[in-house]
Amino acid sequence: MARLNADNERIAHEIIGRYPRKKSALIPLLHLAQEQDGWVTDEAMSHIADLVEVTPAEVLGTCSFYEMFKRHPVGDYHVNICHGIACHLLGADELIHHAEETLGVKGGGTTDDGRFTVEGVECIAACTEAPCLQVNYRFANKVTTQDFDALIADIRSGARSDIPPHGTLAKTRQSIPEERAAGPALVEDAQEPAWLSRNGSDQ
């Protein structure tokens, strides 16, 4: 647990290769680090700094701006309960209160067994399904307190294997076959694209 492992370092290089400037890969690589360890370690940030050729301070500057990156260990299941306006109107505060009571933690806290972290979060774009929540960024809609208890019970019993560990976002990655890649559009010495110059345009 620390630097990106060999597999992830290979993925990191593949991601970096898609961008005209290496630093653009910073956020995807921080996700990769979080997927590996469940949170973003200082060692991972230093490693990423090397990979994208910036200072660790710059990596931390970016990392600390974004809510999803946790710079300390969190629960296996990060429960984000939406308290955006639509959910607020339909009982989000009560749901958060219930979650904190039943799990015995306060906002952002982690249960003693390390399984759950609960946090009230801003709008997660499921407003018509209020009140809603995400567990490791997987949705549960129109959640009652009973639904919440059932969800926690299901997770505890291992019935929700569809929810990946914290840090894993998309289970499907983009993969650009080498022979199909157009390649990054480099900033320096770029030319007008061939199809434009031949076909003409109003540009």
Add this chain to the structure above:
Amino acid sequence: MSDDMVTFNVDGNEVSAPAGKLVIEACEDAGVYIPRFCHHERMNPVGMCRMCIVEVDTGRGPALQPSCMLTVSDGMIVDTQSDVTKKAQDGVLEFLLVNHPLDCPVCDKGGECPLQDQTMAYGPGESRFVEEKRHYEKPIPVNDNVYLDRERCILCDRCTRFADEVVGDPLIHFMDRGNQTQVNTFPDEPFASYFSGNVVQICPVGALTAKPYRFKARPWDLAEVDSTYPNAMGDRINVQSSRDQVLRFQGVDSDAVNWGWLADKERFSFEALQSDNRIGSPLMRGGGLNKADADGDELVAASWSQALGSAAKAIADTTPDKVGFVGGARLSNEAQYAWTKLAKGLVGTDNVDAQLGDELPPHALLGLPRATVAEACQPGGVIVLIGCDPKETLGTLYIRLRHAVVEDGAKLIEITPTDTGLTNVASASLRARPGEAGTVARALLAETVSGHIGGVDEDALATARDLLGSGPVTVVLGRGSLSESVDSVLEAADAFLDVDGVRFLQAIGRGNTMGALDMGMSPGLLPGRTSLAAGQDAFSDLWPQLPNSDGMNTAAMLEAGAAGNLDVLVLLGADPINDALDPAVAAKALATVPTVIAVDLFVNDSVSKAHVVFPAAAFTESSGSHTNLEGRITAIRQKVTPPGTARSDLVIAAELARRLGHDLGLETPSDVWEELGPRSAVHGDVSSAAIEADVDGVLITATGRVAFAPPDQAVSREPVNAYALRLVTARRMFDNGTMVQQSPHLAGFAGQASLRVNPYDFNRVGVADGEEVRVSAPKGSVNVAARVDPGVPKGIVVLDYNRSGADARVLLDPGATSIDIRLESKGGKA
């Protein structure tokens, strides 16, 4: 009015300004000051603090705009006094204050704080913010010298922009978000920048404070004067003192030179000048307390009369050819003239050398068409960096060059043996093997070449060659490594002389070397960039004893001294034991010469061997002028009195002359220019008044009569030995130099010498990072800790010069084109 001027209206007055000028600056030029916190004229605008928001009408009705982000345009109407403007600015000020602590009484910035000033002038009497303020741990160190108080910080981005944009050390950064945003470093990675002190100077509140100044004085107790720091750039500084003690140097924004910036090496060196180690009275050999005795073992205090008498007697008792003068780059121009006149005009010896043989020779400093810093940094120009690393040796030149490349589209080509501080912004980096810079330069300028030349492949050469045609070429020429013959750098310079309109900027190390040469402090030279022979007529009326033939340089004088052929050696701020290329000869000379006279601020290793020591005033303690690497003469102004009975270098020369029975005819700095002006081909326009008149000083543009002397033939190259590593010795910003070592807050940065090795060679030798290795060259060997450095090419090693633990000089061979070394781990593996 020219086409690139526009007319706009500010507060009812029509004014004109250059198109493209920011409203905030154009208004200031017109006498209307718009308050600001984040805006800094030497950094890119960010428009973050919003304090400079004003109503601007560009034809679509007045709208609030940040005047730091908007450029003036024709017909623009700016209203800095409208009710809307005032309400918005008052609102912003209140926002900045809601989380700002009320600790002004214990804040270093109090009294010179823009936030405090603004609040006093326009702010509300009371706070409407009754909530809890943001809290952070009170000041945390971001490095050894700079503290950060995040509660005071108003997040203006000045320090972080400086670190990133200006010096390329983005080690402090905004962290977290929104109302929790803070400036900080990465955990356990301090703001290790050579330029960190600048952030203290530009912080608009008391968030960043400097340890050497913390709680030393209040701004209203400080008296100040603009002056020049006598380093090779001649950085313009503001010297601030209280109760006759210098407490702070601040950078002064000179367009021509340092733009307000200083390296920490200069900024925090004021401590050295206040050091208890300063010499406060003349010293002589003694046998006990205050008992002068020529054969005594130690230096004891003496009277000026005793010391001057003793020194004068030693000089008078011998012949001029047995007297030598070494050093002088520390001195002001005026003192340099005085000592040169004393030595060459009155004593009659040409054994005078301000240099120590470790930099470019005089003909390369005087004989090449010289560029100004501004010319070197012109937008669209091409900068060719040969042999040196300005980030290590010329801090503010590094900043200027970096700005030229990053912001103004200049192209940088490096011809250096290893990575430099500018490598990451260079357009082409040609890693010439030590001793082969000249070969690489010739190949670069040739029409076509094939194969590897001096360690550089043909593609890299071709890429760099394409850049050469893109703009006017300036060569920044320095002698970065002492383990290769200076001839290879000279050969490179010679090659570039073929480029149309090429100019050179010589990256010299010792402060006033250019002034010293202009004042004739070199064998065979007279003041005014002329030779001893050519200048005879101009000076013979006032300089009765002018020598007829060229004298010895420093190396020759030390050899002569060691061989018993010198009777008097005068050290003018020189420390040959630590700085001459051959320490053994230097030590022997100082032990052998019957009378060693030293003029210095401190008792260094060489001064401790002297027989007579004169305490000199430092540049904060006497007035005069300084010549920088461009040939720019700027004012040095006295701020405090010298310690004890120390006197200015000029006065010491005059007093010694008097004891020798002469009137030097020079009592004040202006006497020098009145005497020199009519006699010099290049100093006709220089006067003390002219120097005083301009923050950018007087630039000597005339070339003089010293010709550049390239090597007679191509420098021979040593064949590459696959089993050996080629040695580079390199100066670092912090080393065992006196000013660093006498400044408590800098001395620790010098550290131990290390050897930097490419990872490949590192593994080949089989040592661990930090492990001590033995470095063996034909002339000698040293033990030193080895460090992995991917910036060092394979086959090359870099040894720190003038740091503790390993004296690189034992490996040097002044005659060799390059030096190959063997590396052994303690385990004995090769």
Add this chain to the structure above:
Amino acid sequence: MSIPKITTARWDVEDGHTLAGYERTGGYSALKKALEMTPAEVHEEVKTASLLGRGGAGFPAGVKWGFCPPGVWPRYLVVNGDESEPGTYKDRIMLERDPHQLIEGCLLACYALGLSQCFLYVRGEMAHGQERVAAALNEAYEAGYVGKNILGTEVSVDVVLHWGAGAYIVGEETALIESLEGNRGMPRLKPPFFPAAIGLYGKPTIVNNVETLSNIPWIINNGGQAFADIGEAPSTGTRVFAVSGHVNNPGVFEVEFGTTTFRDLIMGEEYGGGIRNGGSLKAFIPGGASAPWFFEEHLDLPLEKGTVDRAGSMLGSGAIVVMDQTTDIVKACHNVVRFFSRESCGKCSPCREGTSWLEKILQRIIDGNGRRADLALLMDVCDNISPGIAWPPKQTTICPLGPSAVSPIASVIERFADEFDAYLGEPSTEQAVEVR
């Protein structure tokens, strides 16, 4: 005239998110058609369509496309899929249910304008959306629709899926570009940083919203005029609105732009279905949390950009949040202000300090520690963020986030003075805070 489903047609197609499902339902026909046209002709159709940007500001996409300075290369396309505006829920469904439509829209834009690379920025929290887009891109690359030599032509464009990591402000286009460059998502100043001229890596960059680009395939297939014929110019075509809050039938609906009214959407049987529990309408947010609130008297306004702008609010990102008579207005107001306070990037002082100050005052009022002078203080702090508290807002801030925090306060502080009074208690002379 029956209104076609333009962007949501495949939401009911089980496999509409797969390449097979997409192709079966006419997918990628617009791309094939466009490749037979000149780039200029493709651009012209979009201009004719008068497609207004669907991200919030509502600027005509065809016009925005014309802002790239000539002769400056490369040009980039950045897709804004960082949907985070409270109440807004449409882009996520489009990403999940019809990713190929978006990809095709991107390719059409790239072809028309000579954009050399496309970055599809998807909000970090949308894990499922990322999976669907990644899978769709992998299929599209394999099938030759994306990447090198698209469909055997010389058109070569990579579409790179990029994830965010949780920051509302990144939905602002210059902040989105900063984020895509690996930086903190802090907005740049406009001027001079208009993305079409100085965008990603300082190069011309078109930033379009997911829904905006999802309209392009239909426009190319059916012609810009057919699109312009729908709706009420300049609000043409259809728009997708999310109706949430206290309605019987919260949902996401594609309706004709410019003609449908708020009453239709909130009360109509086929849409929101009226106020829950037979209650009454207290207030509604017409265009996402940034928008000033509307009330009963605004119900019959059509969903038309100009009309809503003139009425003092905006359609924004197509998010209607309905509040019934049970709503605690002070708490609702605090909720929205808290959102902007937490999401302030911290770059400029008025927003960084002002929004959190507003939130703290409101919290204090809710906690029973309010002072009567706080109401005037709230408004004065609002005025210092958004001078004049007018619509469209002026701002002392860099971007519109700060003024967005002003919207809810300005909307309710007078209209619901009694609710604030209830929290403040009886007027009191003590503890008075001086108000300038």
